[in-house]
Amino acid sequence: MALEHAILVSLLEKPGSGYELARRFERSIGYFWTATHQQIYRVLKRMEADGRLDVREVPQQGRPDKKEYSVSAYGLTALGEWLHEPIQPESVRHELAVKLRGAAFDDPRALIGEVERHQRMHRDQLDHYLAGERRDFAVSDSRTAVSDPLTAGGEPPDAGRELQHAVLRGGIAYERMMIAWLDDVLATLRRIGPGR
Amino acid sequence: MALEHAILVSLLEKPGSGYELARRFERSIGYFWTATHQQIYRVLKRMEADGRLDVREVPQQGRPDKKEYSVSAYGLTALGEWLHEPIQPESVRHELAVKLRGAAFDDPRALIGEVERHQRMHRDQLDHYLAGERRDFAVSDSRTAVSDPLTAGGEPPDAGRELQHAVLRGGIAYERMMIAWLDDVLATLRRIGPGR
DNA sequence: TACTGCATGTAAGATGTTACATGATTAC
């Protein structure tokens, strides 16, 4: 169950409440794992009962009190063990591809609007990633960042930052790939006409 | 529930038994949707009860008899309706990325073997896709296929084939992107050293 | 007064995973 591990990683990066975690799952962690607040609260309780998390009641003014969770020593050990286990490849779920193949039995052109909508969402996501990269990593062009000689032999780099950046570059590469592929799909849909 | 729709699409392309569907989910349909035979049998029963599928008992020699499912008129209508509904973007699940960010709190170098293993799996998948493309679509280089002028104005193209090819090109683009990104990740892991 | 944000939860149902179970045929 990787949600538990995603929560461990997030709380190691910074302790927080269930609500705060839910918000992080809408942004940074959400780039590679999604969860709703219902899931998060349930799992937090279980992990606290297991002893992988510590809780601290934080009274607040003008806001409801919150429970701030942090990773216990046992939680850190558990994460370490998981890191050394091999994981099997992710199972793929691409609903749009299902639709694309289904479109052959309907009117393929009717899908054009939907594909354009998805492409816009991917463009927005890409812009969001690039803005985050400029803000947090001060890189002008992520395409050149991979083998930038300026960072190759300098001061000792921060492992956490470097890894976060690498994950973000993955998100950027994914969105660019999707945008290009959806261009290809749109060209195909326009070429094949109204169908059956 | 997209498993139902994936099954409708697959059975429209060719009727078959639960067992045959399970095998297809290991190959062509499996490129964009996964399901185990247990799921498939459960859903097939429900869809037959709903009237979206027809069944035909097929006695066989030397093999167990099988139930061959095909899409009913109502099933085709149901698929058409689904095709016209917008879908929300897929929720991302990238366990390797979770590990990568978690590695900052452990030894990042310990992940190198695992990342290399994943990269090999993606290379194998890419080879598999490219072999399938050569076999089924007779294209020498998928990179040029998108805007190949030879196919732009010729005989009337088969919508089903074109769409299947477009989906396959998506799989190819995805694997190439992943292989390149994992190269980037490996370079990052080697650069940042043994960590904390 | 209504909406948004902060904060935490319950409940029901759908979906997905893992393990177990059976039995015949064919290939090595």
Place this chain on the structure above:
DNA sequence: GTAATCATGTAACATCTTACATGCAGTA
């Protein structure tokens, strides 16, 4: 004889989604 392939299923459990529920504070 042993394993793999074809063929279908049950049961238990884990996980995920959707809807419902509460209550206070600040803003428009």
